[in-house]
Amino acid sequence: ARKTNDSGIVVIGLGRFGCHLAGSLLQLDHQVLAVDRNPERVQRWSEQLDRVVQADSTEEGALRQLGVADFKRVVVAIGGSVEASVLTVLALTELGIPQIWARATSEKHAKILASVGAHHVIFPEAETGERVAHLIVSKMLDFIEFGDDFAIAKVRVPAAMVGRPLRELAPTERYGVMVVGAKLPGERFRYAGPDTVLERESVLIVEGSIGQVQRFAGLG
Ligand code: ADP
Numbered sequence: 001a002r003k004t005n006d007s008g009i010v011v012i013g014l015g016r017f018g019c020h021l022a023g024s025l026l027q028l029d030h031q032v033l034a035v036d037r038n039p040e041r042v043q044r045w046s047e048q049l050d051r052v053v054q055a056d057s058t059e060e061g062a063l064r065q066l067g068v069a070d071f072k073r074v075v076v077a078i079g080g081s082v083e084a085s086v087l088t089v090l091a092l093t094e095l096g097i098p099q100i101w102a103r104a105t106s107e108k109h110a111k112i113l114a115s116v117g118a119h120h121v122i123f124p125e126a127e128t129g130e131r132v133a134h135l136i137v138s139k140m141l142d143f144i145e146f147g148d149d150f151a152i153a154k155v156r157v158p159a160a161m162v163g164r165p166l167r168e169l170a171p172t173e174r175y176g177v178m179v180v181g182a183k184l185p186g187e188r189f190r191y192a193g194p195d196t197v198l199e200r201e202s203v204l205i206v207e208g209s210i211g212q213v214q215r216f217a218g219l220g
Contacts, residue, residue, distance in 0.1 A: 005067075007031060010074040012057045012088055014041045017103060017124055018077030022049055035066065058087035060094050069095040076102040076118070082109050086116055093117035139217040141203065145210060152180075152207045157198045158219035167194035177208035177216045 008031040011022040022032045026049065034052040036042050042054045055062040057076070068074065074097050078085040085102060086109075092100050093116065102118035104110035110121045134143050142154035161169050171179050182202050183189040189205060190196075198204070206216055 005031075005071045008033060008071055008073075010035065010068050010071050012036070012074065012076050013078035013085075013103075014038075014045050014052070015077065015079055017079060018075075019045060019049075021075060021077055026050070033066070033068070033071070035063075035068075058084055058091060060091040063091055063095060068092070069097070071097065073097075073099045073101070076100070076113075079103055079105045082106075082112070085109070086112055089113055089116050089118050134214075138214045139220055140214065143213075149209045149211075150207070151210045151213045152205060153213045153217060155204050155206055155213075155217040156220035157200065157202045157204060158216070159200075160219070161198050162200045163197065165195050165197050166192060169198070171206070171216070175208075175216045175219075176212040177206045179204050179206050181205035 009025050010033045011018050011025070012035045014022065014034055014036040018034070022034050022045070025032050032049055032051065034045060034049050035055050035057055036052070037054060037056045039054050042052050046052045053066055055066060057063060057078075063069070074092050076085055076088045076092070078088060082105070089100055089102050099120070100118045101120040101122060102113040104113055104121050104123045105125065110123055113121045131143060134140060140153040140155055143151060145151045166179055171177050179192045179196070181189040182192045182196055182198065182204050184199060185201050192204070206213055208216070
């Protein structure tokens with residue numbers, strides 16, 4: 001059996017998305033092997049990232065030589081060229097990589113990536129665009145949607161709720177949302193309970209359906 005590199009992650013394509021991803025993985029204490037075919041990109045990132053190599057990732061042999069086959073997780077961060085991204089995913093499936101993450105730049109690209117064997121398809125432009133649209137048109141301060149109409153949001157305290165404990169406010173009965181956390185400026189979030197008293201400056205974490213969470217945020 002081959003020895004797999006369980007904690008390391010290969011990032012292919014050091015464009016704007018790939019380099020942010022590689023930097024964040026490093027901050028999370030994971031080893032990163034970064035691959036790009038452009039020598040200037042490789043040169044530019046060689047100081048910030050610990051291992052950056054120049055190679056054409058559509059070539060299975062090149063990936064094999066770099067030891068990519070020993071990694072459990074590989075992210076294809078190439079966006080601009082659908083062909084390069086798809087051929088890279090194919091090469092990775094040939095190597096038998098157990099977790100291939102691939103970035104799509106359109107719905108069709110996403111479908112192709114899934115059909116050639118990517119295990120996780122991410123679509124950062126679409127996901128960020130949708131999230132930011134929600135933030136712009138609602139009063140939510142932050143927002144994550146999990147599908148099946150369930151969301152968690154960061155919201156301000158509705159003015160009418162200041163100074164009263166959650167037990168009395170009964171947000172679940174009245175608004176259908178569960179208040180799971182609260183924090184004052186400069187403090188950390190704490191779990192909210194029936195005795196939590198909401199203050200004017202508090203920020204809350206609430207969960208519920210998207211409509212319920214938005215309506216609750218709108219009261220603030
Ligand atoms: P972004 O939108 O994140 O800036 P780009 O698609 O512009 O992404 O950048 C993708 C990166 O992937 C570029 O640095 C490019 O050199 C690299 N790349 C493209 N094709 C290949 C390939 N076949 N092998 C390795 N790297 C590639």
